[in-house]
Each structure stands twice: as structure tokens, then as C-alpha cells.
Amino acid sequence: MRESFRGINMNRKQIASFAFAVALVASLYGWSRRVATNPRPAPVIVEDEKHLVTPEMASASVARIGLAAPGFEKPTAGGATERLEDLLRDGPVLLTFIKVGCPCSESAQSSFNELHAAYPGVAIRGVIDVEAEKARGWADRFHAAYPLLLDPDEDLVRDYGAENSAYVVLIEPGGAIANHWPGYSGPMLRELGALMARLSGTAERPLDFPDAPEELYTGCPYGI
Numbered sequence: 242m243r244e245s246f247r248g249i250n251m252n253r254k255q256i257a258s259f260a261f262a263v264a265l266v267a268s269l270y271g272w273s274r275r276v277a278t279n280p281r282p283a284p285v286i287v288e289d290e291k292h293l294v295t296p297e298m299a300s301a302s303v304a305r306i307g308l309a310a311p312g313f314e315k316p317t318a319g320g321a322t323e324r325l326e327d328l329l330r331d332g333p334v335l336l337t338f339i340k341v342g343c344p345c346s347e348s349a350q351s352s353f354n355e356l357h358a359a360y361p362g363v364a365i366r367g368v369i370d371v372e373a374e375k376a377r378g379w380a381d382r383f384h385a386a387y388p389l390l391l392d393p394d395e396d397l398v399r400d401y402g403a404e405n406s407a408y409v410v411l412i413e414p415g416g417a418i419a420n421h422w423p424g425y426s427g428p429m430l431r432e433l434g435a436l437m438a439r440l441s442g443t444a445e446r447p448l449d450f451p452d453a454p455e456e457l458y459t460g461c462p463y464g465i
Contacts, residue, residue: 298423311400315390318376340406345460362441406460424459
């Protein structure tokens with residue numbers, strides 16, 4: 242017995258095979274589109290020595306520990322406006338500095354999502370160097386689980402002495418800088434997690450950060 246399928250004479254077995262092939266192609270096409278529009282963050286190339294934190298950068302960061310954190314009032318990518326003093330009323334604040342297009346910012350993102358989930362008592366904010374639309378695009382692409390503060394003029398970058406992206410600043414509830422890192426690594430993220438736990442009065446979580454480099458890496462330079 243034969244049947245017509247869109248003008249082509251085919252038997253039942255051939256029709257079933259053809260339909261399966263069409264469904265498979267459609268499924269693969271949808272998967273490839275999801276991967277293309279929502280890729281995983283690129284890994285840091287640890288052999289690239291130009292991204293290693295220098296002794297000068299480390300020294301400048303240490304000099305900021307204990308200083309009063311510069312206040313700010315900044316719009317977020319979601320349309321709100323946030324002030325540092327308001328955020329500090331609820332506990333510590335962690336700032337991560339993001340430069341759009343920088344592989345280090347992209348690769349570090351998943352680690353800060355882990356910290357955000359582990360320590361909800363700490364307000365994590367990404368400081369990003371673009372306007373709202375681009376910031377939202379970056380957040381969607383790299384799954385940022387916390388708000389992004391818009392800093393296209395790099396005001397906060399200058400105020401906090403963030404020479405490059407991937408700088409990290411932890412601020413105590415009282416407003417002093419608890420620690421200032423010129424980059425990130427696995428050991429640094431574990432140190433950060435322990436400090437976040439202490440300052441927020443919660444138990445330390447056993448986080449691993451397997452994708453982070455072992456040496457302290459910084460990101461791409463800002464235009465300051």
C-alpha cells in the first residue's frame with residue numbers, strides 16, 4: 242500500500258523515517274541556536290602571563306584595606322537605583338568589576354554566582370562598564386544571578402582603584418573595605434567565601450571553584 246506525502250509517493254515506513262529525520266533536524270537546529278545565543282563562559286587561558294597580578298597591583302590593593310568605602314548612588318541594569326549606604330544596612334557588600342568583552346570577567350562569573358547562592362546575607366553587585374541594554378545582554382548571556390550597577394563613565398572604577406576588570410572589593414557593614422583583591426583565583430575565592438561567612442554571621446560553605454585559575458589573575462585594563 243502506498244500513500245502520497247506532499248506530492249511524493251512513499252510507503253508508510255518511508256513516511257515514518259522521513260518524519261523522524263525532520264524532527265531530528267529541527268531538534269538539532271534548536272539546540273544549536275540555544276548554544277549560540279547562550280554559550281558557556283570562556284575559560285581563562287592561564288598561560289597568558291600578561292593577566293597575572295603584579296606585585297605593584299597587589300600592594301596598591303592591600304593599601305586600600307581598612308579605608309572607608311567610597312559611597313555611590315548608581316542605576317542598575319534592571320532600572321532600579323541603589324546606594325551603598327542602603328545596601329550596607331542589610332549586611333556586607335561585595336563588588337565585582339566587570340568589563341564587557343573581557344574573558345576574565347566572563348570566566349569568573351559562575352564563581353560569583355556560587356558565592357551569591359551560598360551567602361545570601363552578602364549583597365553582591367557587579368560593576369559593569371556599559372549602559373543598561375548592553376548590561377542586560379551580558380547578564381543574560383553569562384547568567385548573572387545578582388544585580389549589575391551601571392558604570393559606563395567608570396566612576397566606581399576610579400573611586401575603588403580597579404585598574405582592570407576582575408577586581409573584587411568586600412565592604413564591611415560599617416562601611417570599611419574588608420579586603421581588596423586585584424584579581425581572582427581558586428585560593429582567593431575560598432578566602433573570600435570564608436570572609437563573607439564571617440562578616441555575615443553564617444557558616445562557611447564548602448565551595449571548590451574548579452574552573453578558577455590557581456594563580457591570581459586580573460582582567461583587561463579599563464580606560465582610566
